[in-house]
Amino acid sequence: MSLLLRLLRPRLGSCVPRLLANRLGSLSTFPVRSPSGDSQPEELRKPIGRYPIPYKKELPFDIVELMEEVEKKTGFLPNIFKVLAHRPGEFRAFFAYYNAIINKETGHLSKTDKELIIVATSVSNRCPYCVIAHSALHRMYSKNAVLADQVTINWKKAELSPRELAMLEFALAVSRADDITEEHFKKLELHGFDREDAWDIASISAFFCMSNRIAHFIDLIPNKEFYSLGRTNDQGL
Structure with missing residues (x-):
């Protein structure tokens, strides 16, 4: 679930x-x-x-x-x-x-992938609430206590796999409203993503661009509980 x-x-x-x-x-x-x-x-x-x-x-x-x-x-x-x-x-x-x-169950994106896309998109949009909340979710799904923090600081220097790098490059191109070309799709295909996966990546990034902006104008404050979730081995989903 x-x-x-x-x-x-x-x-x-x-x-x-x-x-x-x-x-x-x-x-x-x-x-x-x-x-x-x-x-x-x-x-x-x-x-x-x-x-x-x-x-x-x-x-x-x-x-x-x-x-x-x-x-x-x-x-x-x-x-x-x-x-x-x-x-x-x-x-x-x-x-x-x-x-x-x-929550869709088709495609090649894991829950960890989706949370990583949300973190990277939210960092690019400077949204504290979404960065903090979804970094917590990424830690819990991935059982990796540091990767989301690395992405928050500089995703290009984070310990990402080539597949994750390609995924985030595409997500951030969508979040910036770059002109999406066939070259973008070809890069994804090299790492096992098909056209439907590209739609999934784009939809998540685009939706959270909206979510980030709503959180900004509301001045939404993160729950304190998010900061510690997934920091130790005994926390998880």
Whole structure:
């Protein structure tokens, strides 16, 4: 199962797919605002972005159910869930597309590959939230505690395989909106990627360019839990 979510069957009486959470290492509670502000720990009262976190009772049931499922199964809720709840329709659309490109089971990209693409793309777009969150996921999938950090500093000097280098070169060309030529595809093919894999790489990079920019203008703060995930041998998925 995927680290975050998988879209399952539509809920009766609604065309909106039901979202259910899967395991995410160790994920804090969904912070429901209290009028007095006295019922929450100090860390939950600190702003995580420019927009308000909605009251739980104001949210649609399927979104509340998702958040509670994540909280129950994992332990902390990534801040992206909290801020996107401000706009439920966009919340659903965001995670539906995320699932379509990240949780697909066809193609030659591993979960580790996908997280590496996200890290490199997010570094190029200077997005702290996505770099920190997805570096954690890469560490957990790959069981490699240092590679994502190396990519964050300088991907060209990171200990990447020729295949990973080709993959990131293509992803970053897409993220920069370079003119994509047949030469780009030929380089990928030399390392076992076909045209459908190229689409997967491009889709992930393009989607996270959007995600990076949303996180920027929201001023989204990473959860503290992400910093330590995957740093030791006893942490993993």
